[in-house]
Amino acid sequence: MLSSRTAVVVCLVGSVNLPACGLVTGSTESVGHPRFENGGLIAEATPLSQVSARLLEGLWEPTAGGSLLGSSLVVQSSPGYVSIFGDRDATYAVFEAGCLDDGRLVLEGYHRTAIDTSTGLVRLFVEPADAAQAICDGKVSDGPLTLEGSFGNGSGVPDQTLALVRQRLLLAAPATMVIAHRGGCRSSDDCGASENSLEILRMAQRLGADRIEVDVQVTSDGVPILYHDSSFGPLLTSGRYCRGAVSDFTWAHVTQLCKLRYGEWVPRLDDALRTVVEETELVGLWLDVKTPAGMNAALPLVRKWNQSAADRGRNLRIVVGLSTEELVNAWLGLTDIDDVECLVETGVSELRQTGCRIWGPRWTLGPMASTVAQIQAEGHTVAFWTLDEEQFIDLFIHQAKPNGLLTNRPGLVLQRSYLAAIQAEGEATP
Amino acid sequence: MKWTAFTFAAFAVLGQVGVATAKPPRRALEISVQSGYGHVWGKNGDRSHELESRNGGASVAVGIAYRTPYLFVPWVEAGWATLQWSRETPKAREFSSEAPSTSSLATAYLLLGPSVEEGVFRFRAGIGLYHQQVTSTFAGQTITPASWDMGYYLAYGVRVHDGPRFGWGVEAMGLLMSESQLTYLGIALRFWGNAWAEPRH
Amino acid sequence: MTAGKVTLETATGGILLAASLLTRPAQAEEYRPDFVAHPVGPEAGRWALGLGVGFDVLPRRLVEAEWRQLPHAWLRSRVGLGRKFYLSQRANVVIIDNQFQLGLGWGHGVGEFAFGIHDHFGVNWGTMFVSGFDAKGWAFAHNPGVSVEYPLRGVITTLTVEALILHARHITVGEASLTQKHITFQGMSFGLTFESPLESKNVVFYGLAVVYAKPDYQLWLAFSDAEQRQIYPRFFAGYAF
Numbered sequence: 001m002l003s004s005r006t007a008v009v010v011c012l013v014g015s016v017n018l019p020a021c022g023l024v025t026g027s028t029e030s031v032g033h034p035r036f037e038n039g040g041l042i043a044e045a046t047p048l049s050q051v052s053a054r055l056l057e058g059l060w061e062p063t064a065g066g067s068l069l070g071s072s073l074v075v076q077s078s079p080g081y082v083s084i085f086g087d088r089d090a091t092y093a094v095f096e097a098g099c100l101d102d103g104r105l106v107l108e109g110y111h112r113t114a115i116d117t118s119t120g121l122v123r124l125f126v127e128p129a130d131a132a133q134a135i136c137d138g139k140v141s142d143g144p145l146t147l148e149g150s151f152g153n154g155s156g157v158p159d160q161t162l163a164l165v166r167q168r169l170l171l172a173a174p175a176t177m178v179i180a181h182r183g184g185c186r187s188s189d190d191c192g193a194s195e196n197s198l199e200i201l202r203m204a205q206r207l208g209a210d211r212i213e214v215d216v217q218v219t220s221d222g223v224p225i226l227y228h229d230s231s232f233g234p235l236l237t238s239g240r241y242c243r244g245a246v247s248d249f250t251w252a253h254v255t256q257l258c259k260l261r262y263g264e265w266v267p268r269l270d271d272a273l274r275t276v277v278e279e280t281e282l283v284g285l286w287l288d289v290k291t292p293a294g295m296n297a298a299l300p301l302v303r304k305w306n307q308s309a310a311d312r313g314r315n316l317r318i319v320v321g322l323s324t325e326e327l328v329n330a331w332l333g334l335t336d337i338d339d340v341e342c343l344v345e346t347g348v349s350e351l352r353q354t355g356c357r358i359w360g361p362r363w364t365l366g367p368m369a370s371t372v373a374q375i376q377a378e379g380h381t382v383a384f385w386t387l388d389e390e391q392f393i394d395l396f397i398h399q400a401k402p403n404g405l406l407t408n409r410p411g412l413v414l415q416r417s418y419l420a421a422i423q424a425e426g427e428a429t430p
Numbered sequence: 431m432k433w434t435a436f437t438f439a440a441f442a443v444l445g446q447v448g449v450a451t452a453k454p455p456r457r458a459l460e461i462s463v464q465s466g467y468g469h470v471w472g473k474n475g476d477r478s479h480e481l482e483s484r485n486g487g488a489s490v491a492v493g494i495a496y497r498t499p500y501l502f503v504p505w506v507e508a509g510w511a512t513l514q515w516s517r518e519t520p521k522a523r524e525f526s527s528e529a530p531s532t533s534s535l536a537t538a539y540l541l542l543g544p545s546v547e548e549g550v551f552r553f554r555a556g557i558g559l560y561h562q563q564v565t566s567t568f569a570g571q572t573i574t575p576a577s578w579d580m581g582y583y584l585a586y587g588v589r590v591h592d593g594p595r596f597g598w599g600v601e602a603m604g605l606l607m608s609e610s611q612l613t614y615l616g617i618a619l620r621f622w623g624n625a626w627a628e629p630r631h
Numbered sequence: 632m633t634a635g636k637v638t639l640e641t642a643t644g645g646i647l648l649a650a651s652l653l654t655r656p657a658q659a660e661e662y663r664p665d666f667v668a669h670p671v672g673p674e675a676g677r678w679a680l681g682l683g684v685g686f687d688v689l690p691r692r693l694v695e696a697e698w699r700q701l702p703h704a705w706l707r708s709r710v711g712l713g714r715k716f717y718l719s720q721r722a723n724v725v726i727i728d729n730q731f732q733l734g735l736g737w738g739h740g741v742g743e744f745a746f747g748i749h750d751h752f753g754v755n756w757g758t759m760f761v762s763g764f765d766a767k768g769w770a771f772a773h774n775p776g777v778s779v780e781y782p783l784r785g786v787i788t789t790l791t792v793e794a795l796i797l798h799a800r801h802i803t804v805g806e807a808s809l810t811q812k813h814i815t816f817q818g819m820s821f822g823l824t825f826e827s828p829l830e831s832k833n834v835v836f837y838g839l840a841v842v843y844a845k846p847d848y849q850l851w852l853a854f855s856d857a858e859q860r861q862i863y864p865r866f867f868a869g870y871a872f
Binding site: 220231232233234238239240241242243244245248249250252253255256257259263265 | 473475476514516518520521522524525528531533534535562564566568569571573574575576577609610611
């Protein structure tokens with residue numbers, strides 16, 4: 001084995017080879033969250049119902065520990081979880097909530113800062129006690145509502161005070177659709193799972209998204225899979241032999257040689273669509289098909305799972321994204337595709353030519369406020385990609401007024417869009 | 431640490447032979463071939479299905495260096511190294527009835543950089559391209575994908591015999607494939623001849 | 632991508648190979664070439680002009696792409712002002728990330744060593760028409776630094792340490808723009824430059840630097856919301872007249 005001192009010498013000289021220097025054990029990278037010992041208090045609690053969890057939603061402000069999450073916090077629930085989204089460095093917190101035998105309502109989970117991935121444990125209790133009891137019973141609590149508890153760093157016991165008070169309820173829905181990039185976030189964002197994995201699809205809502213975007217490539221034997229790059233490599237995968245063009249691998253070889261960066265399977269598109277339809281409440285799925293072959297392989301699956309969603313009464317739109325002229329031309333060459341929704345990322349002329357309902361321009365073209373307004377007036381939906389910085393998110397929300405934003409920071413976009421909507425509401429109210 | 435100390439000590443001993451026999455030219459266009467054996471470190475992923483494996487393997491390379499009496503001696507080298515080989519049982523349930531897979535990883539490389547020569551000792555550093563080549567047979571099909579990576583090279587060695595026309599020596603080398611996060615460390619025997627030489631006076 | 636990498640490597644290697652074919656030790660008594668990195672600048676009225684190529688290997692965490700190498704064309708020039716002062720100009724150009732700076736330096740030799748201080752002011756700017764990135768931006772840059780030199784067997788070896796500071800930044804995306812007016816300390820750069828005098832009395836220079844800076848220091852990465860400084864290497868080689 002390479003000794004640590006020799007490894008340091010090698011590593012200092014080959015300074016960009018740090019991952020190889022650190023990982024001499026042959027293990028896969030991991031990106032877990034800190035967890036309370038023995039499952040924490042949640043292990044002894046009755047899980048909070050979805051109806052009751054919604055009673056915690058609102059716009060909150062910190063009265064102590066504001067340095068953790070920021071000043072204007074959006075609390076939103078998703079199946080099985082309650083999340084808090086702040087504006088300090090795109091920090092968010094994800095909790096499981098449960099009602100204890102002594103009447104207390106506890107939230108336990110972790111906080112994470114998206115821009116540098118610092119994390120730690122958080123435990124909060126709903127106060128006052130009668131409000132906690134009411135929420136556990138699924139009843140609305142009229143009085144003031146606070147969350148009081150503590151947070152820590154890393155796996156350390158929470159020992160810093162955190163207290164929040166609710167200022168108001170949220171609006172019915174945010175003005176802006178929050179579309180999570182690559183299924184939830186990129187692998188490098190360390191949000192809990194690899195990008196384009198089944199695991200991240202299940203996490204997307206608790207990260208703040210109600211819609212997701214995933215990338216589709218095709219193997220040499222025509223199996224569409226979720227994967228962003230045209231080649232497998234160590235940036236997104238683990239596996240000694242997981243190298244080379246995706247189109248050079250059969251599906252069998254993908255399962256045998258490749259896992260995603262944090263150890264998950266590379267999913268087939270079929271399995272990903274099943275997961276979205278059967279295991280989530282996402283309302284939108286944008287398929288960024290990279291090639292015409294990928295588009296052709298995806299279409300039967302889109303139809304199949306659109307039907308399955310309809311049969312289940314799911315409110316879900318699966319949209320095929322056309323990101324290049326080649327894909328637009330391939331789409332125009334298809335017949336009998338009126339039952340499949342599409343999205344155009346190129347220009348307005350291609351949008352009109354294809355008859356697609358959604359326009360997805362890249363954000364570096366600028367807000368294009370007048371063009372966006374005109375396209376929206378024609379009945380189209382507009383969603384910019386991909387915005388992560390707070391100042392640019394605010395700029396686009398206020399100037400372009402798009403229907404949606406594609407982002408690696410879904411919680412931040414959610415928080416900014418709610419604040420913008422509340423601000424607009426305040427300006428509208430005399 | 432022990433491995434590093436051992437190679438330094440071994441090279442120091444060999445270097446005494448080099449010092450005793452050295453008659454190197456003042457300037458020379460040196461063409462070399464080297465062959466060695468090494469071991470690989472880096473991310474290996476899931477190995478729980480492995481039946482057998484071989485880590486590392488042989489390497490061969492040819493190079494050209496322009497030796498001068500000054501500090502840096504530039505060199506160019508092209509080579510090939512075996513990195514890994516393994517047999518693994520099927521991992522996915524849908525292929526559980528298939529025969530084990532056989533896969534291998536090798537790399538070709540093209541590197542260049544400066545070297546510093548101090549007496550009979552030589553330290554080399556370089557930058558270049560690695561062409562990673564995979565061969566894998568599974569479920570009745572064989573695939574041969576490949577990818578290009580950028581990376582670095584480090585080596586230190588000793589000239590055991592350094593004559594006016596030919597010589598040979600030993601080198602400890604490291605192929606640092608930074609994009610692939612793999613490091614190949616090995617020991618190689620080098621033989622060189624001078625295509626052109628300006629003798630020492 | 633592959634052809635570009637091979638071309639870059641070949642060009643760099645070609646310069647190094649050519650240098651060694653012509654290298655001779657510096658003859659301090661009769662002639663001192665005009666270097667572009669040596670702490671002591673040219674004598675009064677003399678100038679040195681350097682042209683070269685370089686590339687940065689941008690950090691993996693920030694560059695979500697298979698292509699992380701950012702090449703630049705390099706231009707360096709110095710004019711001696713007398714009393715050991717010199718005027719310096721530096722430029723790195725690649726369209727998406729360009730830097731142009733003017734500066735003043737002073738150097739002094741002590742025995743075999745030489746020491747110098749310098750300060751450069753300039754503009755970083757970039758304009759991007761690569762698919763998916765259409766923004767423009769500029770920023771005022773300020774790079775104060777120190778350097779120390781020691782000749783290693785005829786090769787002028789200079790270690791340069793610089794602070795990377797940005798004053799004001801303006802970014803335009805479409806019809807929208809953002810301006811930041813505060814001064815930010817972006818990070819540090821540590822460079823090692825080797826200058827080999829040639830028989831033709833010109834100089835070949837080559838070396839590497841390690842940049843430790845915030846992701847948005849280089850305009851190409853101006854839209855990163857990550858705050859942590861990243862380490863990445865920079866390689867360069869060129870020819871000075």
